[in-house]
Amino acid sequence: MTSLGDANAAQRDADAILSPLDKGVPLGIAPMPIAAVSAQQWNILRGDLPLPAALIREESLQHNARWMRSFIEANGVQIAPHGKTTMAPALFDLQLAAGAWGITLATPHQVAAAIALGYRRIFIANQIIGRAALRYLFDSIAADDELELYCLVDSIDLVEQIDRIGDDAGATKRLAVLVEKGFAGGRTGCRSVADATAVARRVAASRHQMLAGVEGFEGIVRGENLETTLQAVRVLLDEVVEVAEHCDREGLFGVGPAMLSAGGSAFFDLVVSAFKRAKLAVPPTILLRSGCYITHDAGMYAFAMRFLRDRAPELFEQGGPRAALEVWGYVQARPEPNLAIVALGKRDLSYDQLPVLQHWFRPDSDMSVPGALSDRHKVGHLDDQHCYVSVPADTPLIVGDMVGLGISHPCLTFDKWRVIHTVSERYDVTGSIRTYF
Structure with missing residues (x-):
């Protein structure tokens, strides 16, 4: 795969400019094309960029795509x-180059941004x-024969609203x-198989909609423990299949194979197992939507x-995904013996789960690479711009x-940065990517 630092890999960002208006870029920088970043030979550890800064280790990124x-x-x-995890066209392109069928999005803004950036298959x-x-969706598919858009419905009311708007738009x-x-x-989402099937029947009779498949999202299913969570996930996926089988028997699907879609970043193996058991006249297209x-x-x-490894150890024979x-x-x-304050906070990273201190480096020392920090260094809480870290008595950390920090939940870190840098294992900046939240 092409390095993200190469201009060709960031071609959709060809007009993107880095400037002093962007957080995490050199202070007082003259505006420059994002494609020129790799030629600057910046290095994070050398202090070429102000901190805080968000970084993506490129070697791990490429490994995850493979x-x-x-x-x-x-x-x-x-x-x-x-x-919606990244809203970064450079990363979309990497995922498409690694075999992705299309890109999933969630909001009208995200869809409009993707269409403006040239993406033509959007779920x-x-x-x-x-x-x-809705008028925008109808106008977009009317104006572009190559554009494929798919969206969700879960009520007869919504199906009828879409039809009325389609009438008004002259769709x-x-x-x-x-x-x-x-x-x-x-x-x-419909709460019962019967309700979902009834909605599907209404779509099949619609003036402006075509039933393309059945969808669910198992990623937010939670039980009292792992066993009950997995059981609830399997029940939901089996119900998606049951709805699809009802629709297939009644001839409700439009042209082509029906689509069965689910799959966040935690249970996608269960999605594949369940959906492959679907008994449809034509084998369905199984579409995962993992993003993180x-x-x-x-x-x-x-x-x-950890639990995916237990369920499917074969997926980890060449190593699992890397942070x-x-x-x-x-x-x-260092205002107290067991407290360090790090100059970053809620404005810079996700905090639905607290970040983890992983590496440290002392500028202008004889260190050549970052050192590891023990798990006795713990983030206690975050303010907007401050991170409170409990440190052991033997911590190496001093001011400067x-x-x-490793983060939890990438979605809520990406949306805090307009520019994120890609780096080598020695923290040389290999490029930058632009986000469009």
């Missing part, structure tokens, strides 16, 4: 990575509500929709991978040291 590609190819399924893992957004093409099967206590695998993390997804996304900051103060 890891998921091997899974989808071995199982004969497709993936449309959830682009919208959400119900789209409102005249402006000439049908919108491809999937019926969403949800679960009690969850967010969107591309950078992985040091928190919730690292935890989930690629880090946020670095300076030790700003750099620390690298």
Whole structure:
């Protein structure tokens, strides 16, 4: 795969400019094309960039792309990575080059950004509500024969609203929709197989919609423990299959193989197993939507991978996904013997689960590479711009040291940065990527 530092790999960002308006770029920088970053020969450890800064270790990123590609190819399924994780065209392109079928998105803004950036196969893992957004979808597919859009419905009311807006728009093409099967206590999605099938029948009779498949999302299913969570995930996936089989028997699907879609970054192996058991007249297209695998993390997804390894050890024969996304900051103060304050906070990284201190480096010392920090260094809490770290008595950290934090939940770190740098294993900056949140 092409390095993200190469201009060709960032061609969709060809007009993107780095400037002093961007966080994490050299102070007072003259505006420059993002494609010129790799030629600057910046290095994080040398202090060429102000901190905090968000970094992606490129070697781990490329490994993760190859890891998921091997899974989808071995199982004969497709993936449309959830682009809302990164909203970064350079990473979308990397995922497409690694075999992705398309890109998944969630909101009208995300869809409009992707279309403006040139993406032409978009799975919208959400119900789209409102005249402006639905009119935009109808107008977009009418104006571009190559554009494929898929979205979700979970009620007859919504199906009828879409038809009325299609009438008002003078729609000439049908919108491809999937019926969403949800679960009690969850967010969107029909709560029963019967309700989902009824919605599917209404779609099949629609003036402006075509039933493309059945969808569910298992990633937010939670039980009292791992066993009950896995059982609830399997029940939901089996119900998605049951709805699809009802639709198939009644001839409700439109042209081509039906699509069965689910699969976040924690249970995608269970999705494949369940959906492959579907008994349809034509084998379905199985579409996963994992997004966080591309950078992985040091928190919730690292935890989930422990259980995936137990379920499917063969996926880890060449090593599992690696945490690629880090946020670095300076030790700003040591006001108490067992406390260090790092100059970064909620404005810089996700905090639904606290970050983990992993690396440290002392500028202008004889250190050539970062050192590891023991797990006795623990983040206690975060303010907007400050990170409170409990440190042991023998900590090496002093004011001015750099620390690298592993994050949990990549989605909520990416959205805090307009620019994220890719780095080598020696923290040379190999390029930069632009996000579009």
